Amino acid sequence: MGDSKTPPPLIGDLRRMAPVWGIVCVTAIAAVFSMRAIGERHLRAAVESSSNACEYAQIYMARGLVLMERIRGDAAPIIIESIRPGDPSLGVLAGDPLLAEAREAYTRVREICPIEVEASMQLAVIEWYDGNETASYLHLGDYLLSMGRLEEAIVSYEVTMERDPESVEARIGLTTALVDGGRPQEALAVVEDYRAHFMESARGRFALGYLEAAVGSTEIAVEHLKAGLLETPSEIKAIRLLYRLAMGTDSGPDVAGFLHRLGETGKRTHIEGFHVASLLFSEVGDYENAEHALRRALALGPNQVVLHFDHAVALHRLGRRSAARDAIRRALEIDSSRVIAMIEDSGVDPR
Numbered sequence: 001m002g003d004s005k006t007p008p009p010l011i012g013d014l015r016r017m018a019p020v021w022g023i024v025c026v027t028a029i030a031a032v033f034s035m036r037a038i039g040e041r042h043l044r045a046a047v048e049s050s051s052n053a054c055e056y057a058q059i060y061m062a063r064g065l066v067l068m069e070r071i072r073g074d075a076a077p078i079i080i081e082s083i084r085p086g087d088p089s090l091g092v093l094a095g096d097p098l099l100a101e102a103r104e105a106y107t108r109v110r111e112i113c114p115i116e117v118e119a120s121m122q123l124a125v126i127e128w129y130d131g132n133e134t135a136s137y138l139h140l141g142d143y144l145l146s147m148g149r150l151e152e153a154i155v156s157y158e159v160t161m162e163r164d165p166e167s168v169e170a171r172i173g174l175t176t177a178l179v180d181g182g183r184p185q186e187a188l189a190v191v192e193d194y195r196a197h198f199m200e201s202a203r204g205r206f207a208l209g210y211l212e213a214a215v216g217s218t219e220i221a222v223e224h225l226k227a228g229l230l231e232t233p234s235e236i237k238a239i240r241l242l243y244r245l246a247m248g249t250d251s252g253p254d255v256a257g258f259l260h261r262l263g264e265t266g267k268r269t270h271i272e273g274f275h276v277a278s279l280l281f282s283e284v285g286d287y288e289n290a291e292h293a294l295r296r297a298l299a300l301g302p303n304q305v306v307l308h309f310d311h312a313v314a315l316h317r318l319g320r321r322s323a324a325r326d327a328i329r330r331a332l333e334i335d336s337s338r339v340i341a342m343i344e345d346s347g348v349d350p351r
């Protein structure tokens with residue numbers, strides 16, 4: 001064990017993978033939900049296009065947290081008793097079947113609810129315990145990127161690429177982190193010779209879109225973002241960038257129509273896509289399509305006061321005053337003070 005001045009094994013690892021070991025060292029206890037009670041096969045089928053996918057994902061999160069509690073319990077004695085101070089605990093539970101179960105649970109979370117960033121965090125720990133250092137750093141980079149910790153994410157992706165220079169996923173993550181960090185020229189070097197590989201996945205397309213937008217190639221950026229959204233219509237960051245690129249330009253109506261049609265793909269969409277479509281339609285005075293888009297948005301988020309207000313305005317512009325009053329009444333029931341502020345800001349009173 002060493003004397004009291006010698007850093008314990010966990011601290012040694014912490015210096016190397018601080019974000020990962022911040023999770024390993026903290027005990028997390030979650031409520032246990034029975035996967036049998038839900039019916040896993042039914043669950044898998046239901047979540048693919050469900051607007052409530054992130055709620056379903058909590059079932060897998062709960063399963064993963066229970067497994068991680070057992071995994072940490074198995075790892076702790078080995079780390080404390082068998083690993084010399086300062087030595088990494090990489091692979092301390094290599095081959096443990098619990099790791100495979102936890103990996104499956106958290107991978108499923110990422111598939112059905114990408115915004116659940118804790119899944120990447122836990123996957124980094126799982127791969128570290130299983131001896132997969134490269135995969136661990138890749139997941140760690142994804143977690144850090146999601147949290148906006150860009151410089152740390154860049155380091156994690158660079159470490160991944162040192163170990164696996166052909167890792168397209170690491171290049172995609174590094175490109176996104178560099179662009180978000182205001183370093184697009186460096187990102188161009190990362191993409192060089194790998195552009196075709198980026199175009200094989202939605203995440204790669206998004207990265208190219210962010211990069212092209214950052215270097216001023218707006219039309220190319222729009223095409224990449226649209227291609228990515230056809231595969232993953234719920235990517236909020238891409239939707240918001242499309243809005244910024246299209247607002248006030250001749251491409252506004254085309255982008256609005258594209259976002260509106262994402263609801264016909266059969267894939268899980270996001271409220272923001274329909275809301276942005278409505279804003280772009282409204283900008284050119286197409287209140288009929290704006291109203292249709294807002295109805296779709298409200299089907300996904302029936303308690304969002306801004307949607308109800310915008311819906312009321314669109315109905316008011318169309319001369320459907322009774323329906324507009326009903327819409328603004330619902331908005332007032334949710335948050336009356338905010339509605340009054342929006343009326344004052346917009347100069348439109350659908351009451």
